[in-house]
Amino acid sequence: MSDKDISQAVISRLPRYFRYLGDLKERGVERISSQELSDIMKVTASQIRQDFNNFGGFGQQGYGYNVNYLYDEIGKILGLDKTHSLVIIGAGHLGQAIAGYTNFTRRGFVFKGAFDKNPALFGTRIRDVEVRPVDEVVDFIRQNNIEIAVLTIPKEQAVPMSQKLIDSGIKAIWNFAHVDLDVPDNIQVENVHLSDSLMKLSYNIDRYEKTLKS
Amino acid sequence: MSDKDISQAVISRLPRYFRYLGDLKERGVERISSQELSDIMKVTASQIRQDFNNFGGFGQQGYGYNVNYLYDEIGKILGLDKTHSLVIIGAGHLGQAIAGYTNFTRRGFVFKGAFDKNPALFGTRIRDVEVRPVDEVVDFIRQNNIEIAVLTIPKEQAVPMSQKLIDSGIKAIWNFAHVDLDVPDNIQVENVHLSDSLMKLSYNIDRYEKTLKS
DNA sequence: TAGATTGTTAATCGATTAACAATC
DNA sequence: TAGATTGTTAATCGATTAACAATC
Numbered sequence: 001m002s003d004k005d006i007s008q009a010v011i012s013r014l015p016r017y018f019r020y021l022g023d024l025k026e027r028g029v030e031r032i033s034s035q036e037l038s039d040i041m042k043v044t045a046s047q048i049r050q051d052f053n054n055f056g057g058f059g060q061q062g063y064g065y066n067v068n069y070l071y072d073e074i075g076k077i078l079g080l081d082k083t084h085s086l087v088i089i090g091a092g093h094l095g096q097a098i099a100g101y102t103n104f105t106r107r108g109f110v111f112k113g114a115f116d117k118n119p120a121l122f123g124t125r126i127r128d129v130e131v132r133p134v135d136e137v138v139d140f141i142r143q144n145n146i147e148i149a150v151l152t153i154p155k156e157q158a159v160p161m162s163q164k165l166i167d168s169g170i171k172a173i174w175n176f177a178h179v180d181l182d183v184p185d186n187i188q189v190e191n192v193h194l195s196d197s198l199m200k201l202s203y204n205i206d207r208y209e210k211t212l213k214s
Numbered sequence: 215m216s217d218k219d220i221s222q223a224v225i226s227r228l229p230r231y232f233r234y235l236g237d238l239k240e241r242g243v244e245r246i247s248s249q250e251l252s253d254i255m256k257v258t259a260s261q262i263r264q265d266f267n268n269f270g271g272f273g274q275q276g277y278g279y280n281v282n283y284l285y286d287e288i289g290k291i292l293g294l295d296k297t298h299s300l301v302i303i304g305a306g307h308l309g310q311a312i313a314g315y316t317n318f319t320r321r322g323f324v325f326k327g328a329f330d331k332n333p334a335l336f337g338t339r340i341r342d343v344e345v346r347p348v349d350e351v352v353d354f355i356r357q358n359n360i361e362i363a364v365l366t367i368p369k370e371q372a373v374p375m376s377q378k379l380i381d382s383g384i385k386a387i388w389n390f391a392h393v394d395l396d397v398p399d400n401i402q403v404e405n406v407h408l409s410d411s412l413m414k415l416s417y418n419i420d421r422y423e424k425t426l427k428s
Numbered sequence: 429t430a431g432a433t434t435g436t437t438a439a440t441c442g443a444t445t446a447a448c449a450a451t452c
Numbered sequence: 453t454a455g456a457t458t459g460t461t462a463a464t465c466g467a468t469t470a471a472c473a474a475t476c
Contacts, residue, residue: 009467011417015410019392033433045433046469053435061434062476078413079420093311100307103392103409109416147419172419174412178233178317188422190415192408195317196229198388199292201404202323203225205361205386206293208402223443247457259457260445267459275458276452 006054013051014074016041021071033064080107085146086174087113089161090153091121091131094176098150099126109148113140117157134161141168148172155179220268227265228288230255235285247278294321299360300388301327303375304367305335305345308390312364313340323362327354331371348375355382362386369393 020041024032038045052058052065058073059065075081088095091114098104099111114126115134124131132140140146149170151158158177165173165187172188175181178195234255238246252259266272266279272287273279289295302309305328312318313325328340329348338345346354354360363384365372372391379387379401386402389395392409 007467008414011414012410014417015407015413016394018413019410035433044469046471047467049434049436050468057435059434060476061474062432064433077417079416080413082420084416084419093307093314097307097311098408101408104412107409107413109412148415171422172415174415180230186422188415188418190411190418192406192411193229194312194315194406195321196226196233197404197406198318198323199229199232199294199321200222200225201362201386201388201402202293202298203228203291204402204404205298206296208385208400221443249457258445260447261443263458263460264444271459273458274452275450276456278457 010051010054013043014078017048017051018071018074018078018080021067021074024067025071029067031064031066034059036064083108083110084148085110085112085144086148086150087111087115087137087141087146088126088150088152089115089134089137090151090176091116091118091124091126092152095150095152096126098152099129112144112146113137115140137161138164138168141165141170146170148174150174150176152176224265224268227257227261228292231262231265232285232288232292232294235281235288238281239285243281245278245280248273250278297322297324298362299324299326299358300362300364301325301329301351301355301360302340302364302366303329303348303351304365305330305332305338305340306366309364309366310340312366313343326358326360327351329354352378352382355379355384360384362388364388364390366390 020037034045034048037048041048049059052070055073055077058070086109088099088111095114095116099114105111111127111129114129114131115137116122116131117134119133121131122133137149141149147170149165149172151161151173153161155177158175158179158181162173162175162181162183166183170187172190173181173183175189175191176194178193180191181189183189234251248259248262251262255262263273266284269287269291272284300323302313302325309328309330313328319325325341325343328343328345329351330336330345331348333347335345336347351363355363361384363379363386365375365387367375369391372389372393372395376387376389376395376397380397384401386404387395387397389403389405390408392407394405395403397403
């Protein structure tokens, strides 16, 4: 399982493999070949084998891949065998939607704290977690060894908040604000820019219509 | 402005250009060279010029790019000069978060209807839009010529719903359910798989820690 | 052993970067 | 005209696909 410098293109595909393997596992499928998986997932069998072989040999010639084993191994690669604590900064609808998503809990992501700047929310609870004043977030992260901060606040507040987070010892930021954060290398950032996604959709609608006309 | 078969890699970068140009415009910057933009956005000047030239010449030798003009042109390419009507299917926190996001409205995305299967929500309002029973969604889309359906429902319901949507004449689905939808070519799908995104973050946290040790 | 299918190398394809001639 | 910077071609790099030898 040596893995140095695996491209983000490969990493981006792992959760999808994991999802399909989870389905197969649930349906009681024991083994699968790269060709069968290729048919289901609509990617080439070659790519599947290349992707898996970045992490070592998970299969067996003449047999294929054992679904349970492969599922577990990909889970490990993705770090889903460990728990990751997280806090949500911004207790609006988006923050609440994420906090309430029980599947994350199943994957080892433990929701430890919620923060907002609106005093009306202080003391209210999201899934047994009390909403606290946002000023307390840095101390809370330090004291509780929180790994991930989910940023569901407006973009104006996101940049100064990311500065605070840098000092807090946070390991990663899951950023939903529509702005790029500038953080040092030791902090991982994953952006979810919803407006970018919607614009891409808008482009593709118009493109398809223009293609029809020509 | 001829544009045939521009790669999705290029399209994915357009919203980010648009965001930065919007900022520059707001700050009153009149012109910018690919090199200056390169410094700000941390992509190569070469890529910037290549990307823009997919759509024709937006710049001028010896001068650079006019910020306002370039901003408008990219907006047009992304279809933001037109309005796009949308409905939200699933009026939970995620649906409400999206409905409430006023910036979408500013970009021409008009929120026309909300649907849920929970009777307790029927008649309640999200931003002046009444929540209706989900059974009415197909008729509503047909009668109001809705272009985009935002799917913020659990994955079990997402697949049957996508089947209904195919018949409704919808043009695009913005899919937040953790499942891949199988739709014909005339319907555009943009997936927002939040769990995939979080798993990627998890991978990168662990990877960084392992890199430190070795 | 024969058949199946992986693991892996080699070939291809596409995307990014570099270089520079065109031109404002 | 000289300087700046684009538009665009050429070179490089990386990712995907094809092919096949290794092996279960």
